[in-house]
Amino acid sequence: MTHATTPNHAGAAITIQKIRPFGDETGMVLSTPAQSLDGRLDDAHSAYHDNRSPPLVWEPVEGAAGYALLVEDPDAPRDLPFVHWMIWNIPGEATSLPQGLPTAPHLGLIGGATQGRNDAGTYGYFGPRPPVGHGVHHYHFQIFALAARLEMGSDTPLADLVNALKGDTLADGDMVVTYEAPATS
Numbered sequence: 001m002t003h004a005t006t007p008n009h010a011g012a013a014i015t016i017q018k019i020r021p022f023g024d025e026t027g028m029v030l031s032t033p034a035q036s037l038d039g040r041l042d043d044a045h046s047a048y049h050d051n052r053s054p055p056l057v058w059e060p061v062e063g064a065a066g067y068a069l070l071v072e073d074p075d076a077p078r079d080l081p082f083v084h085w086m087i088w089n090i091p092g093e094a095t096s097l098p099q100g101l102p103t104a105p106h107l108g109l110i111g112g113a114t115q116g117r118n119d120a121g122t123y124g125y126f127g128p129r130p131p132v133g134h135g136v137h138h139y140h141f142q143i144f145a146l147a148a149r150l151e152m153g154s155d156t157p158l159a160d161l162v163n164a165l166k167g168d169t170l171a172d173g174d175m176v177v178t179y180e181a182p183a184t185s
Contacts, residue, residue, distance in 0.1 A: 012080045014072045015162055016142040021169045023063070023145070028173030030058045030143045034099070041139065041177040045099075047120075047129035048182055053085070055099040061145035061171045064092040068144040068165060070158075075130070075137040083158055084139065085125045086116035088150050101125060105154030114154050116161065123154060128179035136180045145170040 034042045034054035044050040056069070068088035076082035090097070091111035103124035107113045120126040130137040146168045152161065 012074075014074050014081050014140050014142065015070050015158070015165070016140065016172055016174050018162055019144065019165050019169050019172060021145075021171050023061070023147070023170030026171075028058055028061060028143055028145060028171050030056060030141055030173045030175040032056050032141070032175070032177070035175075035177050039176065039178045041128060041179045045127050046179055047127040049127075051125070051127045052100040053097070053125035053127075055097065056141065056143075057096045058143055058173065060093070060095050063147070064145040064170055065148050066090055066092050066146045066150070067094060068146060068150065068161070069097070070140075070142045070144075070161075071125070072140050072142070073128070073130070073137050074140065075134075077131065077134060081140075083119045084127065085118055086156075086158065086161060087113055087124070088116075088146075088152070088161065089113045092146075114150075114152065116154055116156055116158075130179060130181050132181040134181065136178050139177050139179060141175040141177065142172065143175075144172045 032054045045054045067090040071085040072081040074081040090113045105123045115124040118126040144165050147170050150164050
């Protein structure tokens with residue numbers, strides 16, 4: 001007798017795979033000094049530790065009115081990737097985000113950027129917290145240069161944000177960091 005098993009990883013595509021930019025085809029480069037040479041994210045940015053958003057840096061895109069950033073974990077043991085962060089309306093002149101952004105729906109210090117709810121149910125960043133024994137997870141930090149600001153509130157669901165990105169993305173980029181649950185003693 002065969003038994004159905006639960007998938008070990010999400011089967012759905014991450015956001016960047018659903019968006020086709022209408023501007024720069026070369027893509028954007030997003031980076032963080034919080035990533036080691038082997039790709040691992042520093043512990044301070046995981047939900048097992050300090051749960052601080054990492055500092056991020058990118059090159060500006062000409063004509064961008066703003067930027068959106070999403071972080072998803074497609075290795076989550078569920079049907080959809082786990083959403084760790086949604087932030088949009090980062091000002092067009094911005095080329096970085098500092099570490100440790102507040103977990104609030106609106107960020108005046110970042111030009112009025114809006115943070116949506118992550119899949120942990122809070123606003124802003126929720127760091128990696130893969131299940132113990134599930135192995136290394138890959139976290140996709142996806143950046144989108146936008147032709148216009150998005151008129152959406154902080155309770156906007158991911159599907160609505162994705163639809164808005166489909167019409168407004170000039171360029172995009174994907175940075176992958178890894179993290180594994182700490183070993184239990």
